Amino acid sequence: MSALVAALRIARRTAWRSRGRSALIMVMIGLPVLVITGVFTLTETMYVTAREGVVAELGTADARLVRTPEGTVLRQQPNGAGWSRGGGDGTAAPELGSAEVAALLGPGTRLVPFSTGVLRLGAERVDAVETDLRDPLTRGMLALTEGRFPAAREVAVTPALGLRPGDLLRPSGAAPLTVAGVVEHPHRPSLREVVGPDLPLEPMDDGFSFSRYGPGWLADTAEPVTWVDVPALNAAGLYVTSRAALPDSPRSLVRFSSLDVQHTVGLGAMVIMLVLETALLAGPAFAVGLRRRRRELAEITAQGGSARHLRTIVLVDGLVLGGAATVVATLLGVGAGVLGAQVAARWGGQVGPAEVPWAPVLGVATLGLITGIAAALVPAVQAARQDTVTVLSGRASGVADRPGWPLAGAVLVLAGLGATVVARRQPGLVWVWASALLVMIGLVVLTPWLVRCTGRVATRLRLPLRMAVRDAVRHRSRTASAVAAVMAVTATVVAMGIGAHSEFMDQRDAYTSARPTGTLAIWGGPMGDATWDRLRAEAVRRLPGVPLAAGYHAEDAQGHRYALRYKVRWNGTRTRRTAAIGDQALLRLLQGRHDPRAAAALASGKAVVFDPAAVRDGKLALRASSTSGPARRLEVPAVAATPAGEHQGGALLPRALVERAGFATAERQLYAMHQPPAGSTLARDLARVTPRVTVASEQGYRNVPEPGLWGWLAGALVLVVGGTLAATRLAAADMRPDRATLLAVGARSGTLRMVVAGQALYISGLGALVGLVAGTVTGVALTRPMTTHGAGDPATIAVPWPFVIAVVVGLPALATVAALITRTRLPLARRLV
Structure with a gap:
């Protein structure tokens, strides 16, 4: 019998014997495969091409x-x-x-x-x-x-x-x-x-x-x-x-281009991060199996097995569990995608024939298999290095640090930080994420050293926490994997939170309108005076008791309609605005009050401007443009005034000023502070007079602030708490002799629970703190490509503090509480006399 076949038989037997641990590993490896496969299948099935429809x-x-x-x-x-x-x-x-x-x-x-x-x-x-x-x-x-x-x-x-x-x-x-x-x-x-x-x-x-x-x-x-x-x-x-x-449309929505450098780098970074995160989460579970099987592996060595044989046995565990998880997850993902498309279509949208994008789905399945092997890689190396005599005698193996690893980790972190500084000024988010991945790998390499350094605080802690921290330091290979997993999740979620919140705040600040929120506008297109009179009479009839302020358009002697526009920088973006033409009634509507200074300026023939940056030396530069006539440049006297809304801009020109510039004015606009009720037929009623009418209602900024952030928090909850509890369970198994000693000398169950909870608090707390620092650096770097719109536009940096506190403080606290309810009573251990 070959060594590989024997390793496969051992792996199958071990997986069946430890069904709980095997199920946990399969869930950790298979869940990303299931989700991604389901999304691919659902997207492909819900897309109906022109030929299919x-x-x-x-x-x-x-x-x-x-x-x-x-x-x-x-x-x-x-x-x-x-x-x-x-x-x-x-x-x-x-x-x-x-x-x-x-x-x-x-x-x-x-x-x-x-x-x-x-x-x-x-x-x-x-x-x-x-x-x-x-x-x-x-x-x-x-x-x-x-x-x-x-x-x-x-x-x-x-x-x-x-x-x-x-x-x-x-x-x-x-x-x-x-x-x-x-x-x-x-x-x-x-x-x-x-x-x-x-x-x-x-x-x-x-x-x-x-x-x-x-x-x-x-x-x-x-x-x-x-x-x-x-x-x-x-x-x-x-x-x-x-x-x-019929227009030709591609069947598959999931396509990858090898010629797009940014796309390739982004895809590679996503794959590496997915494999790294899943391997870190599943690693402690494989380490549990290694702890329980170390005597079995030592006996294989005593009977002539080599270090290569031990590595093969543990790696085949990852192959068997990763393969099984991938097959099951792929089948469930395809089924969930097809079924989900049918369900989603019942709630809205459309659904076509069941379609599976096999190329990306098989790629994801291969990725899941590689992840299973990668998760078993560190335990496989540890198995090959264990001391047979020490294990067979029942003593704990010593932990030896590799002296070059902290230096290598520091170099990677510094290189990643330098790359982040450069990537922050590049267009797109791909380079920032690639630099963040370099920082994250460096921190993973540094984690055992961080665990050893933070273990020095154990002397100042109470007995249960002191035992928990010292045990975590003593088993750094086990602890580092769980801490690194929590760190990676926290860093990713915090970075996404800062980037998304900064983008939302930038969009909110960038929102601008030429009218106050709640304004109803009726604009007439090219039409004669008689048609406008009928349209205005119909608007008055349909809006009884609503005061209407008139607006005017400008045209030259040949009847060419002109728009009077100016440019201004708003929230870092160069914005072009169209100046309105009107009288005192329209000015009161735009300001939401009576402003004597602005009213006097308008009456004296000056423009009233709500963008102070557009007024220079008491002048407003305008460009009169038309689709059928030559463009002109004007410079008119202007004063700055305060509008009704915070995000409101624009300008109002008096009719006399426009007419002095050589244009004729004609009333073609109506404005009112009025919100039509739901189901209003105003637009249809006015369209019966002439189809050349536009009815618009200013609703203000309507976006909901970052609804996706709390979805990220839910995902982080599953990963952080699940990974922490897996590592805590391993720690509880390793500390069985110490806990049995505490129980023998009369320790209370609360003390035993505190020891287990201390492990959870230490793992999740250290990972969350390191992840907070790494995520903040990446999140700040993301804000520049996400919120800037030009070379001179500063980035908007906004931290969602409730979200960050929930991730960095709430998740470790929740993991600690979950560990507190872990069963801690042990049977009295047998002792050698």
């Missing part, structure tokens, strides 16, 4: 055509679509009918009406499709799960609406519709949609998308509709989705 989009039709609003200039290309609004006075243009569209597509074309919009059900609005699902062209778009497809005055609904066949649907302002059937979208099970041949559709006001909303048709053509035919259809005001002109 073509049946749900077109049924059996060759193309879908959507009629765009009048005045729209549409340009579709294989890589996307661009559109703009043309000029005019808001008058409607002739719309194409079915006959004209069929003529554009050629002889033999058959069209089926297919219009999308929304249906109002009281205060609720749901997506709706007006088409006949009984037509063969719609086959495959929706699957019938209950009832039948609807006929006239009937509808089909998706399951998310909670209706059954025979129920009544009551659209606002229309006769009730009978539910004939329940249908389900093949890729969007959470979709809330109503489908019927005659629906009272309402157009979409916001989130407009030609590919989703609008009146149109499904077309069955004699010849495929290709990209050659698209420009002519665009010119006729039709948005085209064709089976023969």
Whole structure:
């Protein structure tokens, strides 16, 4: 029998005999593999390519055509679509009918009406499709799960609406519709949609998308509709989705490029960090097995086994457990990803056919196998160096430090710190993380020396803690692995916390608006005075009792519309603002109060500027630009004033000042301190007067502060507490004779618990403190590429103190409390007399 086969049999037998320890190792190695594999599979399954979704989009039709609003200039290309609004006075243009569209597509074309919009059900609005699902062209778009497809005055609904066949649907302002059937979208099970041949559709006001909303048709053509035919259809005001002109999209979302240096370095750093962290966490568990098997290994040596044989036996343990963990985790990850995609789609989103990106999944599985072997590497070296006579006589083995390791660790740490200083000024985060990895490896090498140095404080501690610290120092190889694991987790989480919080604070400080929070703005596009008067009258009617402040636009003698803009640096970023034109009413709205000084300046023909840095020597430099006329540069008298909001900027120009510069002014804007209620139809009501109107509401900065930080804290909780308890369990096993002696001389159970808890506190506390220092250095370095926007922009550094305290203080405290409840009663040990 070969040595490898014998080692495999021994490893299998040992794994089965110590099932608890084997399960712990498999969980530590397999959990990252399961999570990453599940994420890859879920992402791939939830991504529906254009080819996969073509049946749900077109049924059996060759193309879908959507009629765009009048005045729209549409340009579709294989890589996307661009559109703009043309000029005019808001008058409607002739719309194409079915006959004209069929003529554009050629002889033999058959069209089926297919219009999308929304249906109002009281205060609720749901997506709706007006088409006949009984037509063969719609086959495959929706699957019938209950009832039948609807006929006239009937509808089909998706399951998310909670209706059954025979129920009544009551659209606002229309006769009730009978539910004939329940249908389900093949890729969007959470979709809330109503489908019927005659629906009272309402157009979409916001989130407009030609590919989703609008009146149109499904077309069955004699010849495929290709990209050659698209420009002519665009010119006729039709948005085209064709089976023969689908954009090409890659199947796999998980791709790696060997030509991208930053990508390669980042991927390598991530792989090394993952292997290092998992090996450090699983290392103490392998050390537990080595402690329990050292007599068995010594007997193998006594019977002729060599050091190479002992290394092979322990490494094969890692191979067997890592391989088993990888296989199980990969299978569970693939299953969890496919199942998770189905569940996630029920809550929102879409799902396609089950897809597994085998190349990255197999790469992750290989990584898990390597991690298992790496975790067993240090115990394997220790097994090969153990003294056979010492072990067989029952004495504890001495610990010998390697004198060159502290120096090597210090060199790595200093090199990493130097690289961090350089990387901080490089674009992107990859180089900072690569430098942080160098620091982390150096600290791992330094950890045994740190353990030995900190052990000197044991003389000042109470007996239980003194015994715990001295035992930790005496077994530095065991303790260092657990301390390094806690250090790596803490450093990573603290660095991520500082970087993410600094980025959030920078984004919050960088947020700026030209109007106070709570402002409603109505902007009119190119239109005549008569159309604007109708639009203004409709706004006054729809907003009874709401004071409206007027704004104006500037135009030259030829009728070219101009925007008056200036540049200012805001939070380190060069920002371009458009100056408003208005009177005292608009000034009071922008300031939120009456400011006599600003009001007097505006009345005297000066600009009122809310960006003090833009005013130089009492002047504001403006650039008047137009899409159809020559640009001009102006310099106008200005005064700085205080706006209503902290993050508000902008400027207000009096009409007289603009007119003296050679422009004419015309009222085309309305402003009010008013927030429309949810479900407001104001935008749709004004769009009925003219589609060249924009309604906007200033909501202020809305981002939630770092919701992902507490997810990092949860992950750190599992890793820190789990790794600490694994090492504590090993320490408790090693201290069995000492604890038995304490028990024999009458020590209380609380004293025994304090000894075990002292080990947990020492391991987690030392790891957290060292990790705090390393994580702070990396986090501060991350702030520069994450928060700077130019060469002269200083980095924003913000420390999330509650989060850092929870990680550095809370997690060690929690690990200590968990160790306190560990069972400590021991049977009386047998002693030699």
